[in-house]
Amino acid sequence: MPNIVIDDREIEVPAGTKVIDAARQLDIMIPRFCYHVALGSVGACRVCAVKFVEGPFKGVQMSCMIDAKDGMVVSTTDEEAVEFRKYVIECLMLHHPHDCPVCDEGGHCLLQDMTISGGHGIRRYLGSKRTYRDQYLGPLVQHEMNRCIHCYRCSRFYQEFAGYRDLGVMQSANRVFFGRYEDGILESPFTGNLSDICPTGVYTDKPSRFIGRRWDYERSPSLCINCSLGCHTVASARYRQLVRQEARYSEEVNGYFICDRGRYGFFYASHEKRPRRALVEGEEVAYHQAIDTVREKLAQISGSAGPEAIACLSSERSSLETQAMLKRVCQNKNWSGPLFFMEQSLAEKVKTATARLEPGLTVSLRELEQADFILAVGADPINEAPMLALAMRQAQRFGGRVVVIDPRPIFLPFDFQHLPVRLHEVDLYLSLMIKAAVDRETATELGPSAAEFYQTIPTLETAAVPLQEQIATLAQELRGCQRPVIVCGTEVVPQTTPALAADQVLLLKAMDKQTGLFYLMPGANTFGASLLSGDDGSFSTTLESIEKGKIKALIVTERDLFWKYQNKQRLERIIEKLDLLVVLDYVDSETAQKSDVFFPVSSLYEAGGVFINQEGRVQVAPKVYLGGTPIKQNSGGGHPPRVYGVGIPGSEPRPAWQVVVEIGNGELPPDEETAFATTRKWLAEGNPVFANLPPIDQFPDDGVRLGPALDVGSRFSLDWQTERHPKRNSDGLELILVDWTFGTEELSIYSPHLRQVEKEPCLSMHTSDAVRLGLSSGDKVAIRFDGGRVEASLCVAENMASGVIVMPRHRLLEWQKIKELPRIVRFEEIEKVSV
C-alpha cells in the first residue's frame, strides 16, 4: 500500500490508486473534466495537473494518469500547477460560446465553476470560435455542440461503458465532434446519463429545458420505482411540478447512472389528468365525505354479509407503509386479504425467491459488476430492468462471460451467448450447464439431498445437438471462473426455476467460488409484498367469490386491475357485480375510473416511503415537495395565478397509508410520525426479518439489506423433473407475455417524452415458425383470442426459441383480450392482415 503526501498530508492508498483519487480520499478535490470515477482516466483535458515535488515523477503532471507510489510528494496548490490549470481553462474557454445565461446547465456546470474559481476573465487570443451544427438526438437529450470542451466523457460512457455505438467521436483536431452519424433518436435506454456526466451544457435534459435553474428547484434524494432494482435518484420540483430526475450515486445499487425509464418515468406525478379530488359515484366530494361514505357502506356490507365480504388488494408499487397498513387494517377488521399479487404463480415464484435469497448468496447490482461469469435465466435485462444490463455490461467489459438462457429474442449491448430454449426447457439447460461444471464429489459434500439432486440431472446428451458443444465449452469456462452469478427472472419462467436457480448456485458455491444469486422481480416493492403476503387465497379465488356474490366490496390500493390482467371482460363483469369498489391511487387508471369511491393519494415524491428492492434492500425515499396542482396547470396561463380557496390547490391527496387507516376507522399517528414509525414494531412482530430495521431517520444511504433466515429445508428439495411440462406443440405456438423497456410499465407510460421513444409494439416469432406460416418481418398479423382479435406487426427473429410467440404487454396492444393463460396460439388462429 503506497504512502503518498498530498498538500502536506499523508495518506495510504491501495496500489493502483490514481493520485486524483488519493486526493479525494483526503477531501482534496482536484479539478477535472475528463476524469470520472466510473469512466476512468484518459488524460484529455489536462485540468487535473498538480506539481509532483518528490518521487518517481517530477514537475507538473496529470494527477488522473499517475498511480500513487511510495515517496510521492504532491502539491495541488503549487504556483506552477495553479498557473497551468488556469491556462487550460483559458484554452477551453477560447471556443466556448459563453452562453451561460441561456444554457440549461448554468448553475450546475462544472466548466462554469472551474472558470470562475480559476479566475479566467479576459480573452487574450483573437480569432473566431469554432462552431458546429447541432443534431436532433431525440426527445430526451438536447445537443449543443458549441459548448463542448472535448472531455470525451459522453463517447466513453455511451460506447465503452454502455456498449451502444450510435453516438461517438467524429472528425479530428479542432473539429472533433460528438454526436451521431445523422440526426435521430438515440438508441440506448441510458441516454439521460449524458446530461449528468457532461461537464458543461452540450447534453442537457430536454424535458426540463427552460424550466429553471438548479437553485430554483426543490431537490431531494429519491428512489426510482419503475422496476424492482430501486435505483437512487435526485428529484427536482418547481412550482408544485416535478420537473426533473437525475441519477444519485449509490455505492451498492446503481453507481453513478440510471436508465431512461427511471429518469423520465416520473411524469405521472404532475400529470394534467392526475385525479386530485375524492370521488363518490363520479362526483367530486370533500375528502372527509368520501371517508364517511366508505365507512358507512363498509359497515353495511360487513353487517349484512360479514367482514370477509370485504376484500383488499394491495400492490407491488406501494410503499411498505401502505402495504403493511392495509394488512393491519384487514387483520383488525377481519376483512379478506390483503392480496398482493393478481397472478398466483407469480406470487409463488416471488415468495420462493424471497425465501431462497440467503445472506451469503445475495449480490447487489454493484457486486454483480465484479462477476466473471453471469448466467441469466428467464431474464431480459434491457426490457425488464435496464440497469441490470448496464451492470452486466461492466462485468463483460472486464472479461466476464455472459450467458442467457431464455426463449425470447434477447438483445444486450455487448457480446453474450444466448441459448434460446423453450420455457419448459429453461430448467433443464440451466441444470445441464451446472452439472457439466460441477463434479459429483462436490455435490456429494453438500449432503445426500444435494447428491440425489445432482443425480437426477440428466446428462449433456439430453440437450439439443447444436447446443451440446456450446454448453460443454461454457461449462468449462464456468468451472474456471471465480465469481459466478446466476440472474434469475421471476416473470416468464416456470414455477420451479427460482428455487432451482438457488440450488444451482449452492452447487457452484460448493466449488469454492464466490457465488452470487440475483433475482429480478416485477415491481418496485415486490419484495415487501412477498414478505407480507399470506397463504390465504389467490386473486382468482377472490374473483370467483365476487362472481358468486360472497365478496361484495373490494378495496384496491395503488393498482390498476386492468394493467396486467389478461381477461378484461371478466374484470368488467366483476366490477359490475361488486357493491362497492374503493380505489386509492395517484394515476387516473381504468380501475380508478370505474370505482365507486375514489381517493386521490400522494405520489412517492409527496409522501416519501420505504421500498424493498429485489435483493431485499430496504431503502427510504424522503419527501421531495409538498404536492398540489402545478401552478402551470391551475393558473391557466394567468398571471398571477388566481385561485380562491384555503390551502394549496390540488393538495387533497394524502399518503395512501393514511387513507387506509381512516377507512379502517383507525387512529392516525401524530403528524410528525410517519407510518413507518408506527408499523416498524408491528412488522418485526410479524416477521423477524424486520427486527433490525433502524428508525426512518437513521437509515443509511444505501439502505439495509434484509437477511431472511436460512431455509435449509427447502434446499435441493425440488422435484423439478416430474413437473408436467407442456410437450412441444406441433400445431401452435406458446404465448409469452413480456415487458419492454418503454410502453409496458404502468407509471412511465404517463411520460409524454418516453412515449416518443417507444417502439411500435410487435409480436416476435422464430424464422422457422414464420416460414411455416408464410409470414415475414413487418407483416401485419392478427391473432384470434377468445376475447377478440389482436392486431400487431410481426418481427421475425433468428435469436429466439422456435415454437413460441412473444407479445409485449404494450399499452397500444389490446392484449387483455387473451382471456386465459397459459395459452397456446394455434397456427390457424394467426392470420396475415392485408393492408
Add this chain to the structure above:
Amino acid sequence: MNKDDLTERFASILRRADRRARERRNEAIPTIYIVMSTCGLASGAAETKQAFEEALSDKDIGARIVPVGCLGHCYAEPLVVIDHPATGFPPICYHQVTVARARRLVRSYLEKGDPVFEYVLGALEENDLIPAVTDFARFNLEQRLVMEHCGRIDPDDIYQYIAAGGYSGLVKALCLEPEELIDEIETSGLRGRGGAGFPAGRKWRLASTAKADGKIIICNGDEGDPGAYMDRTILESNPHQLLEGLAICAYAVGADQAIVYVRAEYPLAVKTIKGAIKSAEGVALLGSTILGTTFSLNVSVFQGSGAFVCGEETALIQSIEGKRGMPQHRPPYPVEKGLWGRPTVVNNVKTLSSVPPIIKNGTEWFRGSGTETSPGTAIFSVVGNVKHPGLVEIAMGTSLRTLIFDVCGGIPNKKSFKAVQIGGPSGGCLPESFLDTPIDFDSLTQAGAMMGSGGMVVMDEDSCMVDVARYFIDFTQKESCGKCTFCRIGTRHLLNILDRITNGEGSEQDLELLGTLSEDIKLGSLCGLGETAPNPVLTSLRYFLDEYEAHIKENRCPAHKCRALTAFYIDLEKCARGCEVCVGCCPVEAIFTTRGRKKAIDQKLCVKCGECAVVCPPEYDAVLKVSPPELAPTLERTPDGK
C-alpha cells in the same frame, strides 16, 4: 536447437541463391536495372521500362530487365543501370532515362556498344574508361549500412537478398541465446530511428523481461512527415532486410507475432512487403518453425489510414485494435502493456533494418561509424532548395554543412542558404550559424531541432521563416487527434496568430503570446505530437526573431514571400515599349499601358500571383517585387487606360 542443423538448412538455401546468381551471370546477356520504386514510377520509370522492352524486341536483342528499388538519387530519376559485360564496360548508371533516352540506349549501347556518355551519371565500379559514381560527393560521402542493397537488388526476389548476404544475420542470431543477442544490440548502442532515439537494446530487454505470453513486435512504418520517405524506400527496395531484423528482434524478446504497420497510401510498399513475407515463409525463414528451430514468427501487414498521429506508438496500437488512433498516456509503456494488453515492442523501419548488419558484422563494425552516443548512420530525405535532393545515408556526426553543401550539392540558382528544418513538423529550423552542428540525436536536440524520423527541408533566402512556421503549424494543427486540450486548441491558436502576422495584422503582444502558448503546449500535451508541435515556432522565434519583428513592426516580409506584405511593380526604366507579355498573362487584368506605352500594375486589382514576373523576358527583367507594399510606386490608371 541444433546449430549445425540450422546452418546446414540455411546453407542449402544459400546454395540455391548462389546457383541462381551464377546462372544469371553465365547467361552473359546484358542486364538493365530500372529503379521502379514509387519515386521512379512517379518520374516515368514504367514508361521507360516499356520503352526498353519494346526497343529490345524490335531489335531482337536478348537482355534481362530487372526492376529494382530506390538508390536514393531522386534528382536523377528515372535511373537505370545497365550491366553489359560483353562490351568490357563496368555497370553504368544513367540518369533521367526518359522513353527517348531508353530507345537511344538500346540502339547505341546494347546494339552497338557505344555507352552514350552524355547520359551517364557514372560507373558503379572503379575503372579507367568512365568516371565512377564513387568519385562524386553524392556517393562517396555517404555511408550505406542500412541502405547498402537498396536499388541493387530486386526486392521481389528473396534469393538476390540472400545471395547478397541476407538472412545470415538471422542465422547467426538463432545460434545465440536471446539474452546474448540483446547484449549485442545494447553494446552496439543502436538507438531508435523513429525520432526520440531510445536505445533499442533497452527496449528489447524491457520487453523480454516482461512476463507474459504472446508478445508482439510492431514495425512502425507509419511515415507521415511532409517530405519524408525513408521508410517507404526501405519497404519498397529491400523488404527482406526489415523482415530479417523483425525476426531477430522477435527471437530476442520472445515474441511469436509481428505486425508491419504501413500506410495505405504506400500501395507499392504494401504489395512489396506482403510479397516478401510470403516468399520468406516459402523458404522457412519466417512463419512456423523457422529453419527447423522451435522459433516461429507470424508476420502480418496492417494498413494505416493515414493519420499522422498514428506514428505515435500508443496511437498506432489503438489503431491496430480498431479504435480511434489516439495516443494514450505512458506509462504503461507498450513494452509492458501494448497491443491487446500484451508486451509490445514498437520499432521503426530503419531501426529494425539496422539490426541484421549489426548482427552480421558485429558491434565493433557498427560503432565504427557515427559518434560515441549515436553510433551508426542516419538516413535523411533531403528536400527543398538543394541541387541533389533525395535519400542520403550518412554517418552520425557528419556536419549539416557537409550534408547540405557537399552531399546534396548546395543551394541551386545562386541563392544563399537560409535555414534547414530537421525532424519534420516536430523539428526545428536551424539557421546558418548551426551548419557545423554534427548530426546526432543529442546535438540536434540541443540546437532546438530534433533527429525526428529523418525529414530535412533546406530553405534558401526566398523562404519566409514566419511562413514556414505557419506551414508546419497548419500541418500539426490539422493532424492533431483532438484528444488533449493544448494540442487541439493551442495549435489552432498558434496558427491564428501566425496567420495574422503573415497577413500583416500582427501585434507585438502576439509575439509574447506565441512564446507562452508554445511553452504551455510543450508542457501540457499528452503525446509527442503536441509536445513537439511548437518547435518550428520556438526555433524560428529564437533564430529569426528579426523576421517576425519586420512583419509586425515594419509591415515587411524580408523574404518577399507573404502575399499581404509584398507588392509587384514594373520598373519603367527597364520595361520595353510595346511588349505585351505581362498584360496577356495577368489573370485579373491588373496591368495597364501607361502614356509612354510602357506597362504598370494597378495595385488595387493585383492579386500578387507573380505571373508577370515569371513571363517578363529576362533581357528586361522589369517586374520587381518589394516589401512592404508601400514601396511600390503607384501610377494612376488613366480613365481610358486598359
